[in-house]
Each structure stands twice: as C-alpha cells, then as structure tokens.
Amino acid sequence: MTDAPRGDAPAGGRYGEAVFRPEQAGESERIDFGALAYDDITMARLRALGAGPGWRCLDVGAGTGTISRRLLQEAGVASVLAVDRDVRFLTERPAPGxxxxxxxxxxxxxxxxxxxxxxxxxxxxxxxxxxxxxxxLAALVAPGGVLVLSDAVDLTNDRTPGTPYTGAMRAMWQGLRSSIGTDVSWVPAYPHLLRGAGLMPVAAEIHVPPLLPGSPLSSFWADTWERSRAAMLATGLIDDAGVDEAIGYLRSDECAALSAGMLTAWGWKPKP
Structure with a gap:
C-alpha cells in the first residue's frame, strides 16, 4: 500500500513523480534504456556476491523489474519481493517467484x-x-546476508570540457536537486554509511558505461533531459536550444564524454 507523501517531500514529489511520471507515455521505455545500460553490471556484482539458489531477495525501487526477473531466471534465487511506489510496470510482467x-x-x-x-x-x-x-534497509538483511546499493556519481567538474553534454548534465543535476531533491554528492559516502549501519565488511566499485550514438544509455539521457527540461531551464544554466543541442550531440559521432558513473557499494550483516 502506498503511503501519502509526508511534509518533508520536495515540491516535485517524493521519488520525483512530478518529473518522471509513471503514467507518462514512454516512461517504461526510458527505465528500460537505463536497465540495458546497467543491468549486466548489476547482475555480475550480485552473482559475484553469491546470489543464487535458496536466496530470498528484496529489490527496492524495482522499476520495470528487470533485475528482479534476472535474479530468478539467471541466478536461480528462491524468491524476489519487488517493491516500488508505483507497480504498474511490475504487474504487467509477472514471473514465477x-x-x-x-x-x-x-x-x-x-x-x-x-x-x-x-x-x-x-x-x-x-x-x-x-x-x-x-x-x-540494513535492518531488513538477515544475518549472513548482504545489502547492495547503487546510485549515480556525477563526473563533471571545473576541468571537464565544455561540451553540450556537459552543460546539459550540470543543468540536469542542479535542476533535479532543486525540483525533486535528487542529490548525488553524498553517494561516494556509501561505504562509510553502510559501516555505520552495522554492516561489515564493506566494499565498493564504480562503473562508467560508454556514451555511443544510438546506444541505450544515450537514449536514456535524451529521454531524461526531455522529461526534466523544465527543471533544467529553471536553473538558468541552459535554454531550450541548449537542451536540443545536447540531445543532438548524444546522437552524433562528435560525442566524446564520460557518462555519469554508477557507484555500487555493499556490506554484509554479521552472523551472531
């Protein structure tokens, strides 16, 4: 059952529903573009951590359920509970377990x-x-189990070349922070936070997928910028022409940039 947003929700709505609305045409496709870019990396890490037969799993913010289903079908886990604020994409694609x-x-x-x-x-x-x-989330991990968290890391800085892509990414991060509360600046602190939650040992890694014309990742960022265009424009860092130029840049052979990275950190719940 979905609880109503509490008073501390940003103006853009909890989980960014005001910008990335599940009912908006093409939203499941946008999520799946991201899945195509990152799922293989996520699955390789989960399997390396031992996910397999007998494991009972919780997938938080499961989206369209690509990881949940791959855990069942490829890793052979016993069951997956997929949780999301809006489950329309999950119920459209049921699977055993x-x-x-x-x-x-x-x-x-x-x-x-x-x-x-x-x-x-x-x-x-x-x-x-x-x-x-x-x-x-750490409290939901059974003794001997593992908590795995992945989030984006912004790789732009003052020395990053001033490409249309870089300008759009800076406007996007600032616009999303102002409108829906997205903040990736603290993501590198994951290992410290996991240790503080009583998990040990902890470790982390980062993956930066390539930006290639016509790739799922390029399509993901283009769709994300379209949906967050108003928030990006409100920063004053970019105008409509700049957003359009950045989308065109993603689709061109001139594109030479680092995508945002995905940092994954994990920590184990000690056995008694």
Missing part, C-alpha cells in the same frame, strides 16, 4: 521481512532521509 509490493520505503512501518539480499538501485539518491533509510 516474483512477488510485488506497492509501498513507500520511507514509511515508518516499512518492514516486509528479512532477506538474504536487499538491493536498491537509483533510489536513495532521490530521497532526503538517506542515513535513516540505509539503517532501515
């Missing part, structure tokens, strides 16, 4: 059980209560 729960993970009573694997990707970066939420 896949249970679906519509819920707000920020709700005080969010406690769906204990799991050998708790996984959340591109979720916490949109929420302000990150310290509390990491503690909440």
């Amino acid at each position: 896949l249970d679906v729960l519509e819920a707000d993970i920020t709700a005080p009573d969010f406690a769906p059980g204990r799991f050998r694997l708790v996984h959340a990707r591109f979720v916490l970066m949109h929420l302000p209560e990150r310290d509390r939420l990491i503690a909440t």
Whole structure:
C-alpha cells in the first residue's frame, strides 16, 4: 500500500513523480534504456556476491523489474519481493517467484521481512532521509546476508570540457536537486554509511558505461533531459536550444564524454 507523501517531500514529489511520471507515455521505455545500460553490471556484482539458489531477495525501487526477473531466471534465487511506489510496470510482467509490493520505503512501518539480499538501485539518491533509510534497509538483511546499493556519481567538474553534454548534465543535476531533491554528492559516502549501519565488511566499485550514438544509455539521457527540461531551464544554466543541442550531440559521432558513473557499494550483516 502506498503511503501519502509526508511534509518533508520536495515540491516535485517524493521519488520525483512530478518529473518522471509513471503514467507518462514512454516512461517504461526510458527505465528500460537505463536497465540495458546497467543491468549486466548489476547482475555480475550480485552473482559475484553469491546470489543464487535458496536466496530470498528484496529489490527496492524495482522499476520495470528487470533485475528482479534476472535474479530468478539467471541466478536461480528462491524468491524476489519487488517493491516500488508505483507497480504498474511490475504487474504487467509477472514471473514465477516474483512477488510485488506497492509501498513507500520511507514509511515508518516499512518492514516486509528479512532477506538474504536487499538491493536498491537509483533510489536513495532521490530521497532526503538517506542515513535513516540505509539503517532501515540494513535492518531488513538477515544475518549472513548482504545489502547492495547503487546510485549515480556525477563526473563533471571545473576541468571537464565544455561540451553540450556537459552543460546539459550540470543543468540536469542542479535542476533535479532543486525540483525533486535528487542529490548525488553524498553517494561516494556509501561505504562509510553502510559501516555505520552495522554492516561489515564493506566494499565498493564504480562503473562508467560508454556514451555511443544510438546506444541505450544515450537514449536514456535524451529521454531524461526531455522529461526534466523544465527543471533544467529553471536553473538558468541552459535554454531550450541548449537542451536540443545536447540531445543532438548524444546522437552524433562528435560525442566524446564520460557518462555519469554508477557507484555500487555493499556490506554484509554479521552472523551472531
């Protein structure tokens, strides 16, 4: 059951629903473009951590359910509980062993059980209560289990070449922070936060996928900029022509840029 947004929700709505609306045409395709860019990396890490037969898993912010289904079909886990604020894309694609729960993970009573694997990707970066939420998710990990968190890392800085892509990314991050509360600046602190939640040992890695014309990742960023265009324009860092130029740049052979990275950190719940 989805709880109503609380008073600390940003003006853009919790989880960014005001910008990335599930009911908007093409939103499931945008999510799947991101999945095509990152799912292989995520699955390689989860399997390296041991995800397999007998594991009961929780997939937080499951989106269209690509990782949930691959855990079942490729890793052979026992079950996956896929959680999201809006489950329309999950219920459209049922699978054996896949249970679906519509819920707000920020709700005080969010406690769906204990799991050998708790996984959340591109979720916490949109929420302000990150310290509390990491503690909440850590509490859902069974002894001997693992919490795996992935979020974006902004790789632009003052020395990054001034390309149309760089300008659009800077405007996007600032616009999303102002409108829906997205903040990726703290993501490198994941290992420290996991340790603070009582997990050990902890480790982390970063993956930066290539930006290639016509690639799923390029399509993901183009669609993301279209949906967040108003927030980007409100920063004053870019205008409509600049957004259009950046989208064209992604589709051209001139594109030479680093995508935002995906940092993945994990920590183990000690056995008694």
